[in-house]
Amino acid sequence: MGAWAIAVHGGAGVDPNLPKERQEEAKRLLTRCLDIGISALRSNLSAIDVVELVVRELETDPLFNSGRGSALTENGKVEMEASIMDGPKRRCGAVSGLTTVKNPVSLARLVMEKSPHSYLAFSGAEEFAKKQGVEMVDNEYFITEDNVGMLKLAKEANSILFDYRIPAVGTCGASAAMDSPLQMNGLPISVYAPETVGCVVVDKQGRCAAATSTGGLMNKMSGRIGDSPLIGSGTYASELCGVSCTGEGEAIIRSTLAREVSAVMEYKRLKLHEAVDYVIKNKLDEGKAGLIAVSKDGEVACGFNTTGMFRGCATEDGFMEVGVW
Amino acid sequence: MRWAIALHGGAGDIPHSLPPDRRLPREAGLRHCLDVGIAALKAHKHPLDVVELVVRELENYPHFNAGKGSVLTSSGTVEMEASIMDGKSKKCGAVSGLSTVVNAVSLARLVMEKTPHIYLGFHGAEAFAREQGVETADPSYFITPENIERLKQAQDANRVQIDYTQPVQKEEKDAAATIPNGDSQIGTVGCVAVDSEGNLASATSTGGLVNKMAGRIGDSPIIGAGTYANHLCAVSATGKGEAMIRGTVARDVAAVMEFKGLSLKEAAAYVIDQVPPGNAGLVAVSSTGEIATVFNTTGMFRACASEDGYSEVAIWDSPLK
Numbered sequence: 001m002g003a004w005a006i007a008v009h010g011g012a013g014v015d016p017n018l019p020k021e022r023q024e025e026a027k028r029l030l031t032r033c034l035d036i037g038i039s040a041l042r043s044n045l046s047a048i049d050v051v052e053l054v055v056r057e058l059e060t061d062p063l064f065n066s067g068r069g070s071a072l073t074e075n076g077k078v079e080m081e082a083s084i085m086d087g088p089k090r091r092c093g094a095v096s097g098l099t100t101v102k103n104p105v106s107l108a109r110l111v112m113e114k115s116p117h118s119y120l121a122f123s124g125a126e127e128f129a130k131k132q133g134v135e136m137v138d139n140e141y142f143i144t145e146d147n148v149g150m151l152k153l154a155k156e157a158n159s160i161l162f163d164y165r166i167p168a169v170g171t172c173g174a175s176a177a178m179d180s181p182l183q184m185n186g187l188p189i190s191v192y193a194p195e196t197v198g199c200v201v202v203d204k205q206g207r208c209a210a211a212t213s214t215g216g217l218m219n220k221m222s223g224r225i226g227d228s229p230l231i232g233s234g235t236y237a238s239e240l241c242g243v244s245c246t247g248e249g250e251a252i253i254r255s256t257l258a259r260e261v262s263a264v265m266e267y268k269r270l271k272l273h274e275a276v277d278y279v280i281k282n283k284l285d286e287g288k289a290g291l292i293a294v295s296k297d298g299e300v301a302c303g304f305n306t307t308g309m310f311r312g313c314a315t316e317d318g319f320m321e322v323g324v325w
Numbered sequence: 326m327r328w329a330i331a332l333h334g335g336a337g338d339i340p341h342s343l344p345p346d347r348r349l350p351r352e353a354g355l356r357h358c359l360d361v362g363i364a365a366l367k368a369h370k371h372p373l374d375v376v377e378l379v380v381r382e383l384e385n386y387p388h389f390n391a392g393k394g395s396v397l398t399s400s401g402t403v404e405m406e407a408s409i410m411d412g413k414s415k416k417c418g419a420v421s422g423l424s425t426v427v428n429a430v431s432l433a434r435l436v437m438e439k440t441p442h443i444y445l446g447f448h449g450a451e452a453f454a455r456e457q458g459v460e461t462a463d464p465s466y467f468i469t470p471e472n473i474e475r476l477k478q479a480q481d482a483n484r485v486q487i488d489y490t491q492p493v494q495k496e497e498k499d500a501a502a503t504i505p506n507g508d509s510q511i512g513t514v515g516c517v518a519v520d521s522e523g524n525l526a527s528a529t530s531t532g533g534l535v536n537k538m539a540g541r542i543g544d545s546p547i548i549g550a551g552t553y554a555n556h557l558c559a560v561s562a563t564g565k566g567e568a569m570i571r572g573t574v575a576r577d578v579a580a581v582m583e584f585k586g587l588s589l590k591e592a593a594a595y596v597i598d599q600v601p602p603g604n605a606g607l608v609a610v611s612s613t614g615e616i617a618t619v620f621n622t623t624g625m626f627r628a629c630a631s632e633d634g635y636s637e638v639a640i641w642d643s644p645l646k
Contacts, residue, residue, distance in 0.1 A: 085571075119542040124538055223450050224444070253443050
């Protein structure tokens, strides 16, 4: 029997000026989620069950950008999306445009297991949710005061806030401008912005799974779909590994980032750490993103080319680490 | 380096006994769209313009499952989706859940060029369409009598049909078995092109699966699944969406070329081979002007041509002259 491993993330790209207490809050949440996942793995839950469980926890906590605490659309509402993938048979499920489903990742799993399809969105997804009897709440439940404030700022700046931040101009000056992603208005963000969440797990049987969930971009157009629900971009799992990505949605989609890690392992026979390094280094072009990954052999890796990524990982031999930078 | 173009009107269980009144209009459609694409390439239009132009033509053709002639959801409505990708920049655009936009592929291009986003769906996409002033029509414009009939058959058989399958005989219980029949299903459309400078582009458009759940998204708008283009090749795939999503079919062709050093044709065959039989097909061109058209279904409506004068319109394995 192999060894289990787990990793979680709460978004790539962190403001270096993020107040210490927010960093600590994030680390506490990541630790709690790791503990939940570790407990489940010790109880012999399968990888697919564990990733769902952990992402549900991240969605329920308002700290990061998923479920409650999601970023707001230009209309001040929440539209959530998520995807989940089970490595062994590459089964997958995804949802977009959810407004009343309390746990998007669980609906994604139901799409995978209870529908003839892989991806449901908007009112069709909500209809399916009703029929499945999942917990539904008013859209207001997901909206936090923090995010209402962020939306106002974003509108004033007339820009889109991604779920990662670039360093404030004060600290990095010209390099911050150079690091600005092409599609951004290049405005530095010195206020905490919410982050996409994800989890990857390999269980003792060597089965890998991955899940990602988000509210998307602050001030996004209603109907905008990002990388998180796209299989191959934000999420991927195969017989070899499980991957969840976060960062600039466009960059992740163009580079089919999650799929890339598995592809280089399959086709170039790279090991997990080499694959993650290779992909982050060579496949993002000017894009900014991060990812977490596990392999069927019980390894865990993370990589990012942003300033920081909220993450945590643990392996069966007792290794555990939670980090921001 | 030379230009090349390939387009498809869907892969599936196309019976060899397809009657002329079903076969001839589709062959004519493929020929017409191929001619449009060739003319554009000869006029030095960029491949991104070429694939958009050709897919618009395919969408307007009621015999293919895209735009007018899209298959129907379980509610009898039309929900169209499309994506487009530029190989050099890897910029891309996608749309889903359209019900009034005459040319989904053009809206996908506008998402790519006029928004900071890649993908818009449903009411948001429709609102964007109105903002952009693209051509829209009443939902009834897209619905054809053939598709009303297909939906009824699928609902009677209580199953979801892939792009192109036979109607199920009443006594046929095994959905996987095929029985030749006069009627036929129709498929997703797509086009890939490369110019003499090696610029590549791909676009795919569809109405999806017959009797699909409202809100179901397939592979056609998913970058890496139904559509992909980079500096090596451009790919447009067709077949059972769910199989193409999990296999990231379009992306894998380029990945296998890059990471295993396979040629375009070898890579295309390798990737289609990984998908369960009867489920997928694709057209692809490489930066050096090679063409690949591969499918593990009975047939795939397709056409292709290259600068050296080669041209082909085909449904099954042998090209039609």
